[in-house]
Amino acid sequence: MRQRSLIAITAALAAGALTLTACGSRDSGDKKGSDSGNGGGTTVVIGVDAPLTGDLSAMGLGIKNSADLAAKNANKQNLVKGVTFKIEALDDQAQPSAGQQNASKFVSEPEVLGVVGPLNSSVAESMQKVFDDAKLVQVSPANTGPGLTQGPDWQTKKVRGYKSYFRTATTDAIQGPFAAQYVFNTAKKKKVFVIDDKKTYGSGLAATFTEEFKKLGGKVVGTEHINPDAKDFSAVATKVKNSGAQVVYYGGEYPQAGPLSKQIKAAGAKIPLVGGDGIKDDTFMKLAGSEATGDLATSVGAPVEDLPSAKQFVADYKAAGYKEEYSAYGGYAYDSAWAVIEAVKKVADANGGKLPSDGRAKVTEAMQGVSFDGVTGKVSFDEFGDATNKQLTVYAVKNGAWVPVKSGTYTG
Protein backbone atom coordinates (compact mmCIF):
# COMPACT_ATOMS: atom_id res chain seq x y z
CA MET A 1 0.00 0.00 0.00
CA ARG A 2 2.78 2.40 1.07
CA GLN A 3 4.72 1.48 -2.03
CA ARG A 4 1.65 2.27 -4.16
CA SER A 5 1.34 5.65 -2.47
CA LEU A 6 4.97 6.41 -3.14
CA ILE A 7 4.53 5.52 -6.82
CA ALA A 8 1.45 7.74 -7.01
CA ILE A 9 3.27 10.69 -5.39
CA THR A 10 6.32 10.19 -7.61
CA ALA A 11 4.12 10.06 -10.72
CA ALA A 12 2.28 13.22 -9.68
CA LEU A 13 5.56 15.07 -9.04
CA ALA A 14 6.98 13.92 -12.38
CA ALA A 15 3.85 15.05 -14.21
CA GLY A 16 4.04 18.43 -12.48
CA ALA A 17 7.70 18.81 -13.34
CA LEU A 18 7.03 17.98 -16.99
CA THR A 19 4.17 20.48 -17.12
CA LEU A 20 6.40 23.21 -15.69
CA THR A 21 9.15 22.34 -18.16
CA ALA A 22 6.70 22.56 -21.03
CA CYS A 23 5.45 25.94 -19.85
CA GLY A 24 9.00 27.19 -19.53
CA SER A 25 9.87 26.34 -23.11
CA ARG A 26 6.82 27.92 -24.70
CA ASP A 27 8.53 31.13 -25.59
CA SER A 28 11.99 29.80 -26.09
CA GLY A 29 11.77 30.29 -29.80
CA ASP A 30 12.79 26.74 -30.51
CA LYS A 31 9.56 25.96 -32.26
CA LYS A 32 9.37 27.73 -35.55
CA GLY A 33 6.86 27.84 -38.34
CA SER A 34 3.58 29.36 -39.20
CA ASP A 35 1.46 26.79 -37.40
CA SER A 36 1.47 27.71 -33.80
CA GLY A 37 -0.23 24.45 -32.76
CA ASN A 38 -1.46 25.24 -29.27
CA GLY A 39 -1.29 29.02 -29.94
CA GLY A 40 1.85 29.67 -27.92
CA GLY A 41 5.59 29.77 -28.46
CA THR A 42 5.55 30.51 -32.18
CA THR A 43 8.41 32.41 -33.73
CA VAL A 44 7.47 34.43 -36.77
CA VAL A 45 10.36 35.59 -38.90
CA ILE A 46 10.23 38.83 -40.86
CA GLY A 47 12.73 38.64 -43.68
CA VAL A 48 14.66 41.80 -44.51
CA ASP A 49 16.30 42.25 -47.90
CA ALA A 50 18.50 45.29 -48.50
CA PRO A 51 22.05 46.17 -49.55
CA LEU A 52 23.93 45.52 -46.31
CA THR A 53 27.34 45.87 -47.93
CA GLY A 54 28.66 48.04 -50.71
CA ASP A 55 27.97 51.62 -51.74
CA LEU A 56 24.32 51.70 -50.70
CA SER A 57 24.77 50.01 -47.34
CA ALA A 58 24.14 53.26 -45.42
CA MET A 59 20.51 53.07 -46.50
CA GLY A 60 20.31 49.29 -46.32
CA LEU A 61 21.58 49.03 -42.75
CA GLY A 62 19.14 51.74 -41.66
CA ILE A 63 16.34 49.61 -43.11
CA LYS A 64 17.58 46.47 -41.35
CA ASN A 65 17.96 48.13 -37.95
CA SER A 66 14.58 49.83 -38.13
CA ALA A 67 12.79 46.59 -39.00
CA ASP A 68 14.62 44.93 -36.10
CA LEU A 69 13.42 47.68 -33.78
CA ALA A 70 9.82 47.11 -34.87
CA ALA A 71 10.10 43.39 -34.12
CA LYS A 72 11.59 44.08 -30.69
CA ASN A 73 8.92 46.62 -29.82
CA ALA A 74 6.16 44.21 -30.87
CA ASN A 75 7.69 41.53 -28.65
CA LYS A 76 8.03 43.96 -25.76
CA GLN A 77 4.37 44.91 -26.09
CA ASN A 78 3.38 41.26 -26.54
CA LEU A 79 1.33 42.55 -29.47
CA VAL A 80 0.49 39.13 -30.81
CA LYS A 81 0.03 36.75 -27.89
CA GLY A 82 2.14 33.64 -28.16
CA VAL A 83 4.14 34.99 -31.11
CA THR A 84 7.72 36.16 -30.94
CA PHE A 85 8.91 38.17 -33.92
CA LYS A 86 12.46 38.15 -35.15
CA ILE A 87 14.12 39.36 -38.29
CA GLU A 88 16.40 37.59 -40.70
CA ALA A 89 18.36 40.03 -42.85
CA LEU A 90 19.92 39.07 -46.19
CA ASP A 91 22.27 41.21 -48.25
CA ASP A 92 21.26 41.82 -51.87
CA GLN A 93 24.23 44.12 -52.62
CA ALA A 94 21.78 46.17 -54.72
CA GLN A 95 21.93 43.41 -57.34
CA PRO A 96 18.71 41.94 -58.82
CA SER A 97 20.21 38.44 -59.06
CA ALA A 98 21.19 38.43 -55.39
CA GLY A 99 17.76 39.74 -54.49
CA GLN A 100 16.10 36.91 -56.36
CA GLN A 101 18.24 34.33 -54.55
CA ASN A 102 17.33 35.91 -51.24
CA ALA A 103 13.64 35.80 -52.16
CA SER A 104 13.93 32.07 -52.88
CA LYS A 105 15.66 31.51 -49.54
CA PHE A 106 12.92 33.32 -47.64
CA VAL A 107 10.27 31.32 -49.48
CA SER A 108 12.01 28.08 -48.47
CA GLU A 109 11.83 28.96 -44.77
CA PRO A 110 8.28 28.28 -43.49
CA GLU A 111 8.64 30.52 -40.46
CA VAL A 112 9.04 33.59 -42.70
CA LEU A 113 5.60 35.19 -42.94
CA GLY A 114 6.56 38.52 -44.47
CA VAL A 115 9.49 40.37 -45.98
CA VAL A 116 10.59 44.00 -45.66
CA GLY A 117 12.54 45.41 -48.59
CA PRO A 118 14.23 45.84 -50.91
CA LEU A 119 15.79 49.27 -51.39
CA ASN A 120 16.14 49.20 -55.16
CA SER A 121 13.26 49.01 -57.62
CA SER A 122 15.35 46.89 -59.98
CA VAL A 123 15.92 44.36 -57.20
CA ALA A 124 12.19 44.36 -56.38
CA GLU A 125 11.37 43.49 -59.99
CA SER A 126 13.43 40.32 -59.68
CA MET A 127 11.74 39.29 -56.41
CA GLN A 128 8.08 40.00 -57.02
CA LYS A 129 7.14 36.83 -58.90
CA VAL A 130 9.04 34.57 -56.49
CA PHE A 131 7.13 36.00 -53.54
CA ASP A 132 3.80 36.12 -55.34
CA ASP A 133 3.98 32.47 -56.37
CA ALA A 134 4.55 31.56 -52.70
CA LYS A 135 1.89 34.05 -51.50
CA LEU A 136 4.54 35.59 -49.26
CA VAL A 137 3.87 39.25 -48.58
CA GLN A 138 6.54 41.85 -49.30
CA VAL A 139 6.47 45.46 -48.09
CA SER A 140 9.12 47.79 -49.44
CA PRO A 141 10.00 50.94 -47.53
CA ALA A 142 11.91 52.46 -50.44
CA ASN A 143 10.88 51.31 -53.93
CA THR A 144 9.53 54.23 -55.95
CA GLY A 145 9.27 52.74 -59.47
CA PRO A 146 5.56 53.15 -60.42
CA GLY A 147 5.47 49.96 -62.51
CA LEU A 148 6.03 47.76 -59.46
CA THR A 149 2.47 48.32 -58.31
CA GLN A 150 0.70 49.74 -61.34
CA GLY A 151 2.20 47.62 -64.12
CA PRO A 152 4.60 48.46 -66.93
CA ASP A 153 2.00 50.60 -68.74
CA TRP A 154 1.08 52.59 -65.64
CA GLN A 155 0.98 55.87 -67.53
CA THR A 156 -1.84 54.72 -69.78
CA LYS A 157 -3.45 51.80 -67.96
CA LYS A 158 -2.82 50.90 -64.35
CA VAL A 159 -2.86 47.17 -63.69
CA ARG A 160 -1.66 45.57 -60.48
CA GLY A 161 0.69 42.72 -61.27
CA TYR A 162 1.33 41.18 -57.85
CA LYS A 163 -1.09 41.03 -54.95
CA SER A 164 1.71 40.18 -52.54
CA TYR A 165 3.63 43.42 -53.14
CA PHE A 166 3.08 46.56 -51.03
CA ARG A 167 5.13 49.64 -50.26
CA THR A 168 5.12 52.45 -47.72
CA ALA A 169 7.05 54.86 -49.96
CA THR A 170 5.52 57.23 -52.51
CA THR A 171 6.15 56.54 -56.18
CA ASP A 172 8.19 58.37 -58.81
CA ALA A 173 4.94 59.09 -60.63
CA ILE A 174 4.61 61.82 -58.01
CA GLN A 175 8.22 62.41 -57.05
CA GLY A 176 9.49 63.28 -60.54
CA PRO A 177 6.75 65.81 -61.37
CA PHE A 178 7.01 67.33 -57.88
CA ALA A 179 10.73 67.91 -58.48
CA ALA A 180 9.99 69.41 -61.90
CA GLN A 181 7.46 71.80 -60.43
CA TYR A 182 9.96 72.93 -57.80
CA VAL A 183 12.84 73.35 -60.23
CA PHE A 184 10.75 75.24 -62.78
CA ASN A 185 8.44 77.34 -60.61
CA THR A 186 10.37 77.91 -57.40
CA ALA A 187 14.03 77.65 -58.39
CA LYS A 188 13.19 79.35 -61.72
CA LYS A 189 15.43 77.08 -63.78
CA LYS A 190 14.21 76.74 -67.36
CA LYS A 191 17.02 74.75 -69.02
CA VAL A 192 17.94 71.31 -67.71
CA PHE A 193 20.50 68.63 -68.57
CA VAL A 194 19.10 65.19 -67.67
CA ILE A 195 21.37 62.28 -66.72
CA ASP A 196 20.45 58.80 -65.49
CA ASP A 197 22.17 55.54 -64.57
CA LYS A 198 20.10 53.33 -66.89
CA LYS A 199 18.65 51.41 -63.94
CA THR A 200 14.92 50.93 -63.31
CA TYR A 201 14.81 53.54 -60.58
CA GLY A 202 17.11 56.12 -62.13
CA SER A 203 15.79 56.07 -65.69
CA GLY A 204 12.17 55.95 -64.49
CA LEU A 205 12.60 58.94 -62.22
CA ALA A 206 14.44 60.93 -64.87
CA ALA A 207 11.58 60.20 -67.29
CA THR A 208 8.81 61.41 -64.96
CA PHE A 209 10.83 64.55 -64.16
CA THR A 210 11.51 65.29 -67.83
CA GLU A 211 7.91 64.86 -68.91
CA GLU A 212 6.57 67.31 -66.35
CA PHE A 213 9.43 69.79 -66.85
CA LYS A 214 8.62 69.97 -70.56
CA LYS A 215 4.89 70.36 -69.90
CA LEU A 216 5.66 73.33 -67.69
CA GLY A 217 7.56 74.98 -70.53
CA GLY A 218 11.08 73.97 -69.57
CA LYS A 219 13.72 72.97 -72.11
CA VAL A 220 15.90 69.86 -71.99
CA VAL A 221 19.25 70.97 -73.41
CA GLY A 222 20.97 67.61 -73.16
CA THR A 223 20.65 64.02 -71.96
CA GLU A 224 23.26 61.41 -70.98
CA HIS A 225 23.39 57.96 -69.44
CA ILE A 226 26.21 56.97 -67.14
CA ASN A 227 27.60 53.64 -66.11
CA PRO A 228 26.83 53.06 -62.40
CA ASP A 229 30.20 51.34 -61.98
CA ALA A 230 32.15 54.34 -63.25
CA LYS A 231 33.73 57.05 -61.13
CA ASP A 232 35.06 59.34 -63.85
CA PHE A 233 32.31 61.50 -65.28
CA SER A 234 34.51 64.24 -66.72
CA ALA A 235 33.27 63.72 -70.31
CA VAL A 236 29.65 64.12 -69.21
CA ALA A 237 30.61 67.11 -67.05
CA THR A 238 32.15 68.84 -70.07
CA LYS A 239 28.96 68.25 -72.08
CA VAL A 240 26.93 69.79 -69.27
CA LYS A 241 29.25 72.81 -69.20
CA ASN A 242 28.91 73.33 -72.95
CA SER A 243 25.13 72.88 -73.00
CA GLY A 244 24.29 76.09 -71.21
CA ALA A 245 22.08 74.19 -68.76
CA GLN A 246 20.94 76.03 -65.64
CA VAL A 247 20.43 72.83 -63.69
CA VAL A 248 21.26 69.12 -63.90
CA TYR A 249 18.68 66.46 -63.06
CA TYR A 250 20.16 63.11 -62.13
CA GLY A 251 18.14 59.90 -61.90
CA GLY A 252 20.24 57.56 -59.80
CA GLU A 253 21.84 57.09 -56.42
CA TYR A 254 24.31 58.92 -54.22
CA PRO A 255 27.45 56.84 -54.91
CA GLN A 256 27.47 58.25 -58.46
CA ALA A 257 25.57 61.50 -57.80
CA GLY A 258 28.22 62.78 -55.38
CA PRO A 259 31.22 62.49 -57.74
CA LEU A 260 29.07 63.64 -60.66
CA SER A 261 28.12 66.85 -58.86
CA LYS A 262 31.74 67.47 -57.92
CA GLN A 263 33.05 66.90 -61.43
CA ILE A 264 30.35 69.07 -63.06
CA LYS A 265 31.36 71.98 -60.83
CA ALA A 266 35.03 71.29 -61.45
CA ALA A 267 34.35 71.50 -65.20
CA GLY A 268 33.17 75.05 -64.66
CA ALA A 269 29.40 74.58 -64.60
CA LYS A 270 28.48 76.08 -61.24
CA ILE A 271 24.90 74.85 -61.40
CA PRO A 272 22.90 72.76 -58.96
CA LEU A 273 22.48 69.04 -59.34
CA VAL A 274 18.99 67.80 -58.47
CA GLY A 275 18.08 64.20 -57.74
CA GLY A 276 15.51 62.02 -56.04
CA ASP A 277 15.41 60.07 -52.80
CA GLY A 278 18.30 57.93 -54.04
CA ILE A 279 20.77 60.74 -53.52
CA LYS A 280 19.35 62.01 -50.23
CA ASP A 281 21.96 60.54 -47.94
CA ASP A 282 24.71 62.25 -45.98
CA THR A 283 27.27 60.29 -47.97
CA PHE A 284 26.34 62.46 -50.96
CA MET A 285 27.91 65.52 -49.32
CA LYS A 286 31.07 63.61 -48.45
CA LEU A 287 31.46 62.62 -52.08
CA ALA A 288 30.35 65.91 -53.65
CA GLY A 289 32.47 68.17 -51.44
CA SER A 290 31.89 71.74 -50.36
CA GLU A 291 30.60 72.90 -53.72
CA ALA A 292 27.50 70.76 -53.25
CA THR A 293 25.85 73.68 -51.46
CA GLY A 294 22.63 74.41 -53.35
CA ASP A 295 22.22 70.91 -54.75
CA LEU A 296 18.69 69.59 -54.28
CA ALA A 297 16.99 66.28 -53.61
CA THR A 298 13.38 65.28 -53.34
CA SER A 299 12.54 62.52 -50.96
CA VAL A 300 9.43 60.50 -50.39
CA GLY A 301 7.76 61.33 -47.09
CA ALA A 302 8.09 64.15 -44.61
CA PRO A 303 11.30 64.62 -42.60
CA VAL A 304 11.01 61.98 -39.88
CA GLU A 305 12.45 64.35 -37.29
CA ASP A 306 9.54 66.77 -37.83
CA LEU A 307 6.81 64.21 -37.39
CA PRO A 308 5.29 64.04 -33.92
CA SER A 309 4.49 60.42 -34.68
CA ALA A 310 8.20 59.70 -35.19
CA LYS A 311 9.49 61.01 -31.87
CA GLN A 312 9.20 57.66 -30.12
CA PHE A 313 10.90 55.89 -33.04
CA VAL A 314 13.82 58.31 -33.01
CA ALA A 315 14.20 57.91 -29.23
CA ASP A 316 13.87 54.11 -29.36
CA TYR A 317 16.36 53.85 -32.22
CA LYS A 318 18.89 55.87 -30.28
CA ALA A 319 18.27 53.87 -27.10
CA ALA A 320 18.68 50.59 -28.97
CA GLY A 321 22.28 51.60 -29.74
CA TYR A 322 22.44 50.70 -33.42
CA LYS A 323 25.78 51.69 -34.91
CA GLU A 324 24.36 53.04 -38.15
CA GLU A 325 21.90 55.91 -38.71
CA TYR A 326 18.32 55.02 -39.60
CA SER A 327 18.91 56.97 -42.79
CA ALA A 328 16.30 58.05 -45.35
CA TYR A 329 14.10 54.96 -45.06
CA GLY A 330 14.32 54.06 -41.37
CA GLY A 331 10.85 55.33 -40.50
CA TYR A 332 9.38 53.65 -43.57
CA ALA A 333 11.15 50.37 -42.80
CA TYR A 334 9.80 50.43 -39.26
CA ASP A 335 6.30 51.00 -40.65
CA SER A 336 6.78 48.25 -43.24
CA ALA A 337 7.77 45.74 -40.55
CA TRP A 338 4.95 46.94 -38.34
CA ALA A 339 2.52 46.42 -41.22
CA VAL A 340 3.64 42.76 -41.39
CA ILE A 341 3.19 42.48 -37.63
CA GLU A 342 -0.30 44.01 -37.81
CA ALA A 343 -1.25 41.62 -40.62
CA VAL A 344 -0.03 38.64 -38.57
CA LYS A 345 -2.06 39.93 -35.64
CA LYS A 346 -5.18 40.24 -37.78
CA VAL A 347 -4.78 36.66 -38.98
CA ALA A 348 -4.19 35.32 -35.47
CA ASP A 349 -7.13 37.27 -34.03
CA ALA A 350 -9.43 35.96 -36.74
CA ASN A 351 -8.31 32.40 -36.03
CA GLY A 352 -8.87 32.19 -32.30
CA GLY A 353 -5.41 33.45 -31.43
CA LYS A 354 -3.60 30.85 -33.54
CA LEU A 355 -1.83 31.12 -36.85
CA PRO A 356 -3.40 28.86 -39.48
CA SER A 357 -1.46 26.43 -41.65
CA ASP A 358 -1.96 28.69 -44.68
CA GLY A 359 -0.56 31.61 -42.70
CA ARG A 360 1.32 33.20 -45.60
CA ALA A 361 -1.71 33.49 -47.86
CA LYS A 362 -3.82 34.79 -45.01
CA VAL A 363 -1.18 37.39 -44.02
CA THR A 364 -0.92 38.58 -47.63
CA GLU A 365 -4.70 38.90 -47.76
CA ALA A 366 -4.81 40.74 -44.43
CA MET A 367 -2.17 43.24 -45.52
CA GLN A 368 -4.64 44.94 -47.86
CA GLY A 369 -6.77 45.96 -44.91
CA VAL A 370 -3.98 46.96 -42.54
CA SER A 371 -4.33 50.47 -41.17
CA PHE A 372 -2.47 52.02 -38.25
CA ASP A 373 -0.81 55.22 -37.08
CA GLY A 374 2.82 54.63 -37.84
CA VAL A 375 6.10 56.49 -37.56
CA THR A 376 5.49 58.24 -40.86
CA GLY A 377 1.79 58.94 -40.30
CA LYS A 378 -1.24 56.92 -41.22
CA VAL A 379 -0.19 53.64 -42.85
CA SER A 380 -2.59 51.88 -45.22
CA PHE A 381 -2.57 50.71 -48.83
CA ASP A 382 -4.64 51.49 -51.90
CA GLU A 383 -5.93 49.02 -54.48
CA PHE A 384 -2.48 48.79 -56.10
CA GLY A 385 -0.58 48.18 -52.87
CA ASP A 386 0.74 51.74 -52.83
CA ALA A 387 0.89 53.79 -49.65
CA THR A 388 -2.13 56.05 -49.17
CA ASN A 389 0.08 58.54 -47.32
CA LYS A 390 1.90 60.40 -50.08
CA GLN A 391 4.15 63.09 -48.74
CA LEU A 392 7.21 64.55 -50.41
CA THR A 393 9.92 66.92 -49.34
CA VAL A 394 12.47 68.97 -51.24
CA TYR A 395 15.83 69.20 -49.48
CA ALA A 396 18.72 71.55 -50.26
CA VAL A 397 22.35 71.19 -49.24
CA LYS A 398 23.14 73.94 -46.75
CA ASN A 399 26.22 74.03 -44.54
CA GLY A 400 27.01 70.44 -45.40
CA ALA A 401 23.59 69.04 -44.50
CA TRP A 402 20.27 68.28 -46.17
CA VAL A 403 17.78 70.93 -45.09
CA PRO A 404 14.06 70.69 -45.97
CA VAL A 405 12.95 73.65 -48.11
CA LYS A 406 9.52 72.58 -49.32
CA SER A 407 7.06 69.85 -48.52
CA GLY A 408 4.05 68.56 -50.35
CA THR A 409 1.16 66.18 -49.88
CA TYR A 410 -0.53 64.29 -52.69
CA THR A 411 -4.24 64.21 -51.98
CA GLY A 412 -5.55 62.97 -55.31
Next chain:
Amino acid sequence: MTGIGPLEPGEGTRAWDGPRAEGRRPAEGAPATPAARYTRDALYAAYARYARHRWIAFTLLAAIALLAGGGYLAATRPQQRPHSAHSPAPAPYPVQVVDVTYLDGRTTPAGAPPRSFSFAVLLSVTSGPPVTVTRVAQPYAGLSLTTEPSVPFQTKAGSARKVTITMHVTKCGKAPRNASLPFLDVTLRNTRAIQTQSFIPGPRYAEDLSGALEVACSNSFG
Protein backbone atom coordinates in the same frame (compact mmCIF):
# COMPACT_ATOMS: atom_id res chain seq x y z
CA MET B 1 18.40 75.93 0.59
CA THR B 2 19.50 79.49 0.15
CA GLY B 3 23.05 80.82 0.04
CA ILE B 4 22.73 82.74 3.34
CA GLY B 5 25.12 81.50 6.00
CA PRO B 6 24.98 81.60 9.82
CA LEU B 7 24.03 85.08 11.10
CA GLU B 8 26.67 85.91 13.72
CA PRO B 9 28.58 89.11 14.21
CA GLY B 10 31.91 89.03 12.52
CA GLU B 11 35.18 90.65 13.35
CA GLY B 12 34.38 93.91 11.67
CA THR B 13 30.87 94.18 13.08
CA ARG B 14 31.83 95.54 16.48
CA ALA B 15 34.10 98.25 15.08
CA TRP B 16 30.95 100.10 13.94
CA ASP B 17 29.34 99.93 17.43
CA GLY B 18 31.50 102.43 19.26
CA PRO B 19 30.94 105.47 17.16
CA ARG B 20 27.22 104.69 16.82
CA ALA B 21 26.83 104.41 20.61
CA GLU B 22 28.83 107.60 21.08
CA GLY B 23 26.66 109.41 18.67
CA ARG B 24 23.57 108.62 20.77
CA ARG B 25 24.86 110.40 23.90
CA PRO B 26 22.56 113.09 25.51
CA ALA B 27 23.01 116.63 24.63
CA GLU B 28 25.38 118.91 26.54
CA GLY B 29 24.09 120.26 29.96
CA ALA B 30 21.84 117.35 30.90
CA PRO B 31 21.85 116.21 34.56
CA ALA B 32 24.60 113.77 35.42
CA THR B 33 24.23 112.23 38.93
CA PRO B 34 26.11 108.89 39.48
CA ALA B 35 22.81 106.98 39.77
CA ALA B 36 21.35 108.68 36.80
CA ARG B 37 24.56 108.25 34.93
CA TYR B 38 24.47 104.55 35.80
CA THR B 39 20.87 104.17 34.61
CA ARG B 40 21.52 106.21 31.55
CA ASP B 41 24.66 104.18 30.76
CA ALA B 42 22.67 100.98 31.13
CA LEU B 43 20.04 102.26 28.74
CA TYR B 44 22.71 103.41 26.34
CA ALA B 45 24.32 100.00 26.53
CA ALA B 46 21.01 98.22 25.89
CA TYR B 47 20.24 100.50 23.00
CA ALA B 48 23.72 100.11 21.63
CA ARG B 49 23.37 96.33 21.85
CA TYR B 50 20.07 96.56 19.92
CA ALA B 51 21.65 98.91 17.39
CA ARG B 52 24.59 96.55 17.00
CA HIS B 53 22.33 93.56 16.13
CA ARG B 54 19.56 95.38 14.31
CA TRP B 55 20.89 94.59 10.83
CA ILE B 56 21.26 90.98 11.77
CA ALA B 57 17.59 90.86 12.83
CA PHE B 58 16.52 92.53 9.62
CA THR B 59 18.61 90.13 7.54
CA LEU B 60 17.19 87.17 9.42
CA LEU B 61 13.59 88.35 8.93
CA ALA B 62 14.24 89.02 5.22
CA ALA B 63 15.72 85.55 4.80
CA ILE B 64 12.72 83.93 6.51
CA ALA B 65 10.34 85.92 4.30
CA LEU B 66 12.33 84.94 1.19
CA LEU B 67 12.31 81.29 2.10
CA ALA B 68 8.60 81.34 2.90
CA GLY B 69 7.79 83.11 -0.36
CA GLY B 70 10.02 80.81 -2.39
CA GLY B 71 8.53 77.77 -0.72
CA TYR B 72 5.02 78.99 -1.47
CA LEU B 73 5.86 79.62 -5.12
CA ALA B 74 7.54 76.25 -5.44
CA ALA B 75 4.56 74.51 -3.90
CA THR B 76 2.01 76.26 -6.10
CA ARG B 77 3.86 76.33 -9.45
CA PRO B 78 2.35 74.44 -12.41
CA GLN B 79 3.52 70.83 -12.54
CA GLN B 80 5.82 70.64 -15.55
CA ARG B 81 7.97 67.59 -16.05
CA PRO B 82 9.73 67.84 -19.37
CA HIS B 83 10.32 64.56 -21.15
CA SER B 84 8.07 62.82 -18.68
CA ALA B 85 5.52 60.38 -19.95
CA HIS B 86 2.79 62.38 -18.24
CA SER B 87 3.61 65.77 -19.76
CA PRO B 88 0.92 66.88 -22.20
CA ALA B 89 1.79 66.29 -25.85
CA PRO B 90 2.47 69.49 -27.81
CA ALA B 91 -0.08 70.51 -30.42
CA PRO B 92 0.54 68.82 -33.78
CA TYR B 93 2.11 70.73 -36.63
CA PRO B 94 -0.66 72.17 -38.83
CA VAL B 95 0.47 70.34 -41.98
CA GLN B 96 0.11 67.03 -40.19
CA VAL B 97 -3.57 67.55 -39.42
CA VAL B 98 -4.84 69.34 -42.54
CA ASP B 99 -6.05 67.72 -45.72
CA VAL B 100 -6.99 69.52 -48.92
CA THR B 101 -8.92 67.53 -51.52
CA TYR B 102 -10.33 68.58 -54.85
CA LEU B 103 -14.12 68.64 -55.21
CA ASP B 104 -15.13 69.97 -58.64
CA GLY B 105 -15.55 72.98 -60.89
CA ARG B 106 -17.85 75.79 -59.77
CA THR B 107 -19.68 78.67 -61.38
CA THR B 108 -17.42 81.67 -61.63
CA PRO B 109 -18.74 84.49 -59.43
CA ALA B 110 -20.38 87.44 -61.17
CA GLY B 111 -17.99 90.33 -61.31
CA ALA B 112 -14.88 88.19 -61.70
CA PRO B 113 -12.51 89.53 -64.39
CA PRO B 114 -12.56 87.96 -67.86
CA ARG B 115 -10.60 84.71 -68.27
CA SER B 116 -11.46 83.57 -64.77
CA PHE B 117 -12.70 80.18 -63.64
CA SER B 118 -13.61 78.62 -60.30
CA PHE B 119 -13.43 75.28 -58.52
CA ALA B 120 -13.88 74.03 -54.98
CA VAL B 121 -11.62 72.19 -52.57
CA LEU B 122 -12.44 70.71 -49.19
CA LEU B 123 -10.13 71.67 -46.37
CA SER B 124 -10.42 69.48 -43.31
CA VAL B 125 -8.69 69.51 -39.93
CA THR B 126 -8.44 66.14 -38.24
CA SER B 127 -7.17 67.01 -34.77
CA GLY B 128 -5.43 69.52 -32.56
CA PRO B 129 -6.17 73.20 -32.07
CA PRO B 130 -8.01 75.25 -34.72
CA VAL B 131 -6.04 75.92 -37.90
CA THR B 132 -6.09 79.28 -39.66
CA VAL B 133 -5.45 79.47 -43.39
CA THR B 134 -3.53 82.67 -43.95
CA ARG B 135 -2.69 82.30 -47.65
CA VAL B 136 -3.59 80.21 -50.68
CA ALA B 137 -1.36 80.46 -53.74
CA GLN B 138 -0.43 78.57 -56.88
CA PRO B 139 3.02 78.44 -58.47
CA TYR B 140 2.43 79.67 -62.02
CA ALA B 141 3.49 83.18 -63.01
CA GLY B 142 0.56 83.61 -65.41
CA LEU B 143 -2.19 83.04 -62.83
CA SER B 144 -3.58 84.83 -59.79
CA LEU B 145 -6.28 83.62 -57.42
CA THR B 146 -8.79 84.62 -54.78
CA THR B 147 -10.68 82.44 -52.31
CA GLU B 148 -14.13 82.37 -50.81
CA PRO B 149 -14.08 82.62 -47.83
CA SER B 150 -11.25 85.06 -48.16
CA VAL B 151 -8.14 84.50 -46.08
CA PRO B 152 -7.59 84.38 -43.18
CA PHE B 153 -10.21 81.88 -42.10
CA GLN B 154 -10.21 79.32 -39.34
CA THR B 155 -11.31 75.70 -39.21
CA LYS B 156 -11.70 73.62 -36.06
CA ALA B 157 -10.62 70.05 -35.53
CA GLY B 158 -13.14 67.51 -36.71
CA SER B 159 -14.68 69.85 -39.25
CA ALA B 160 -14.22 70.61 -42.92
CA ARG B 161 -14.69 73.76 -44.93
CA LYS B 162 -15.53 74.11 -48.58
CA VAL B 163 -13.30 76.71 -50.20
CA THR B 164 -14.07 78.12 -53.62
CA ILE B 165 -10.98 79.18 -55.54
CA THR B 166 -11.31 81.58 -58.45
CA MET B 167 -8.31 81.78 -60.75
CA HIS B 168 -7.65 84.59 -63.16
CA VAL B 169 -5.33 84.17 -66.13
CA THR B 170 -2.99 87.13 -66.42
CA LYS B 171 -0.57 85.66 -69.00
CA CYS B 172 -1.46 82.60 -71.01
CA GLY B 173 2.17 82.07 -71.97
CA LYS B 174 3.06 81.58 -68.33
CA ALA B 175 0.15 79.31 -67.42
CA PRO B 176 1.04 75.70 -68.41
CA ARG B 177 -1.99 74.01 -69.93
CA ASN B 178 -1.18 70.34 -69.36
CA ALA B 179 0.82 69.94 -66.17
CA SER B 180 0.37 66.49 -64.58
CA LEU B 181 0.63 67.45 -60.95
CA PRO B 182 -0.19 71.11 -60.37
CA PHE B 183 -0.44 72.04 -56.71
CA LEU B 184 -1.78 74.67 -54.37
CA ASP B 185 0.45 76.28 -51.76
CA VAL B 186 -1.49 76.73 -48.54
CA THR B 187 -0.07 78.57 -45.54
CA LEU B 188 -1.42 77.18 -42.27
CA ARG B 189 -1.15 78.48 -38.74
CA ASN B 190 -2.02 76.97 -35.38
CA THR B 191 -0.67 77.37 -31.87
CA ARG B 192 2.33 75.19 -32.76
CA ALA B 193 3.66 76.71 -36.00
CA ILE B 194 3.12 78.51 -39.28
CA GLN B 195 3.85 76.27 -42.26
CA THR B 196 3.35 76.36 -46.01
CA GLN B 197 2.46 73.06 -47.63
CA SER B 198 2.03 72.19 -51.30
CA PHE B 199 -1.17 70.19 -51.69
CA ILE B 200 -1.28 68.18 -54.92
CA PRO B 201 -4.98 67.50 -55.55
CA GLY B 202 -4.28 64.88 -58.20
CA PRO B 203 -5.30 64.05 -61.78
CA ARG B 204 -8.90 65.35 -61.68
CA TYR B 205 -7.68 68.76 -60.58
CA ALA B 206 -4.94 68.65 -63.22
CA GLU B 207 -7.47 67.83 -65.95
CA ASP B 208 -9.98 70.46 -64.86
CA LEU B 209 -7.25 73.10 -64.58
CA SER B 210 -5.92 72.25 -68.03
CA GLY B 211 -9.42 72.38 -69.50
CA ALA B 212 -10.20 75.72 -67.90
CA LEU B 213 -6.90 77.19 -69.09
CA GLU B 214 -7.54 75.90 -72.58
CA VAL B 215 -10.87 77.70 -72.66
CA ALA B 216 -9.55 80.87 -71.03
CA CYS B 217 -6.64 81.09 -73.43
CA SER B 218 -8.43 80.01 -76.59
CA ASN B 219 -8.07 83.55 -77.84
CA SER B 220 -4.46 83.75 -76.75
CA PHE B 221 -3.20 86.94 -75.27
CA GLY B 222 -0.45 88.10 -72.96
